[in-house]
Amino acid sequence: MSRSTFFVLAIIAAASFFMSAHGQPKDKPPAEPETPIGPKWWPSEWGADDQRGAANRQTPEKVLEAKDLITAGKVYQLGRPYESGMPIPGKRHFSLTIPGLPTGKPSGKNQIVHNDELISGEIGQVGTQFDGLGHVGVHMGGDDVFYNGFKLSEFGTSYGLEKLGVERAGPFFTRGVLLDVAAVKEERSLPAGYVITVEDLEKALAAAKATIKPGDVVLINTGHGFWWMTDNKKFADGEPGIGLAAAKWLTEKKVSMIGADNWALEVVPAEDPDRPFACHQWLLVRNGIYILENLDLSELVKDKVHQFAFVFSPLKLKGATGSPGNPIAVR
Numbered sequence: 001m002s003r004s005t006f007f008v009l010a011i012i013a014a015a016s017f018f019m020s021a022h023g024q025p026k027d028k029p030p031a032e033p034e035t036p037i038g039p040k041w042w043p044s045e046w047g048a049d050d051q052r053g054a055a056n057r058q059t060p061e062k063v064l065e066a067k068d069l070i071t072a073g074k075v076y077q078l079g080r081p082y083e084s085g086m087p088i089p090g091k092r093h094f095s096l097t098i099p100g101l102p103t104g105k106p107s108g109k110n111q112i113v114h115n116d117e118l119i120s121g122e123i124g125q126v127g128t129q130f131d132g133l134g135h136v137g138v139h140m141g142g143d144d145v146f147y148n149g150f151k152l153s154e155f156g157t158s159y160g161l162e163k164l165g166v167e168r169a170g171p172f173f174t175r176g177v178l179l180d181v182a183a184v185k186e187e188r189s190l191p192a193g194y195v196i197t198v199e200d201l202e203k204a205l206a207a208a209k210a211t212i213k214p215g216d217v218v219l220i221n222t223g224h225g226f227w228w229m230t231d232n233k234k235f236a237d238g239e240p241g242i243g244l245a246a247a248k249w250l251t252e253k254k255v256s257m258i259g260a261d262n263w264a265l266e267v268v269p270a271e272d273p274d275r276p277f278a279c280h281q282w283l284l285v286r287n288g289i290y291i292l293e294n295l296d297l298s299e300l301v302k303d304k305v306h307q308f309a310f311v312f313s314p315l316k317l318k319g320a321t322g323s324p325g326n327p328i329a330v331r
Contacts, residue, residue, distance in 0.1 A: 035140050037278070041286040042149030050148055051168045053133050053288020054256045057215035062174040065213075066309035069175060070330050076305070078219075078259075078295045079128040079326030080228065086127055087232045087294075089263060094121035124166065124322030130314050131291040134164035135321040136280045147288050160319020167316040169290065174256060175216045176310030176329055178300050179204035182223035189223030192238030195267045196220065198249045201242075208306035214254035217310045221297045225261030228294070241267040247279040251287050258283065259292030259327070292327060305331050 035041075042048070046056050080086065088094060097118050104114035125135070137146035144152035146164055155163035181196055182189060184203045190196075201220075205212065212218060220242065227235035239262040242250075247266070250258055258265060266279035283289040292312075300308070309330040314323035 035145075036138055037281050037286065040149075042147075044148045044288060046288075048148065050288075051133070051150075051164055052170065053147055053284075054254075054290060055169045055172070055288075057254065057256045058170065058172055058174055059215065062215045066173060066175045069307055069309050072331050074303075074331055076299050076303075076308070076329040076331075077326055078297065078300075078329060079324075080294055080296050082127045082324065085232070086229060087236045087263065088126050089236060092122045092126055094123070094126045095119070123324055124317060124320045127324060128294045128296075128326065129292070130166070130169075130312070130323045130325060131280070131284060131293070132164065132166035132169060132314070132320065132322050133284055133288060133290075134161040134166070134319075136277070136284045138281060138285060145285075147285055157319075161321070162319065165317070165319040166314050166321065166323045167318045169314050171311075171313040172217060172257065173309070173311050175213065176219060176308045177205075177208065177210050177212055177216055178219050178221060178297065178306045178308075178329075179208065180221045180301055180306070182221050183207065183301070187223055189226045190240035192224075192234075192240060193267060193269055194222075194240035195243040195271055196222070196241060196246050197243060198245050201246055201249060210307050212250075212253040212255065216253070216255050217257045217259065217292075217312075218250060218253075218255050219292075219295060219297060219300075219310075220258070220260040220265075221301050222260060222262050225294075225296060225298065228261075228296075236263070239263060239268045241265055242279055243267055243271050244278050244282060247282045251283065251289060255289060257290040257292060259295050261295050261297045263293055265291050265293055295327070300329055305329065307331075 044050050082094060098115050099118050102113040103116040106113050133147040137144045137152060146152060150163050155161055179201055181200050181204050184207055222240045224239050241260065241262055241264060266277065270276045283291060312325060312327035314325060317323060
């Protein structure tokens with residue numbers, strides 16, 4: 001082999017190596033590693049530092065839109081009384097005591113007295129409850145990961161969450177839509193374990209003669225609230241609720257919050273017994289959409305009110321996972 005031929009072959013070999021390393025088309029890069037609930041979900045659409053999630057859809061325009069739905073001036077209280085004996089899941093508890101009767105003994109020439117109360121319990125997660133973004137996460141990679149990829153090891157303390165506390169959510173004054181699924185199924189109360197489907201929601205929306213717009217709050221009547229303080233065992237043993245397909249459908253509508261008259265919003269027992277409370281993870285963790293549970297929708301249902309101004313301000317419990325409260329609808 002001549003020296004010139006050797007150099008030509010060497011150049012061709014080097015070029016071939018370079019092209020294989022840098023220039024030739026490669027296979028697509030590997031997909032994002034799967035988490036226990038699907039592909040990586042962060043950063044959120046509101047940025048890597050966001051802690052408000054879908055509450056960012058609460059805008060002045062939504063307030064003005066909601067204001068236009070108030071035509072009769074009637075107010076509906078959607079919260080349940082917080083009382084001894086109400087249904088409480090698991091080992092959560094609630095108690096209210098008045099320490100002394102009266103708590104404050106007579107004083108001054110006017111002999112003033114006063115009463116105080118002492119409340120004990122997981123106050124953000126009993127009764128009518130608002131689930132904040134620090135309530136549910138996913139265990140993965142040796143840590144617990146929440147909305148926007150925040151790791152509990154980096155923001156959780158025994159005295160409250162340093163990120164995703166309920167105080168971050170802010171107030172809701174927006175358009176509300178009631179989907180009466182029990183009515184379209186012609187049931188007083190849907191049976192426990194009934195999975196509310198996309199078709200059910202579409203039928204209820206058509207019956208309401210309404211639309212769902214970004215930033216709305218959607219409330220779902222399953223009829224299960226009928227059993228609250230009437231048959232607490234029946235209320236607690238299981239419930240009808242949305243399935244994952246319905247949760248995804250509502251997410252596509254870009255709502256701010258979803259609520260219902262049951263205790264977990266989603267169907268119990270779960271659609272997939274190996275994936276309990278998958279809708280909570282889909283809504284809170286992946287999409288920052290808030291959840292309201294144990295609502296009293298009976299008066300709205302009775303009056304067939306499907307569109308209204310919805311008002312709710314979670315208590316500013318710094319670092320809390322949720323909030324009690326009394327949401328209202330105004331028409």
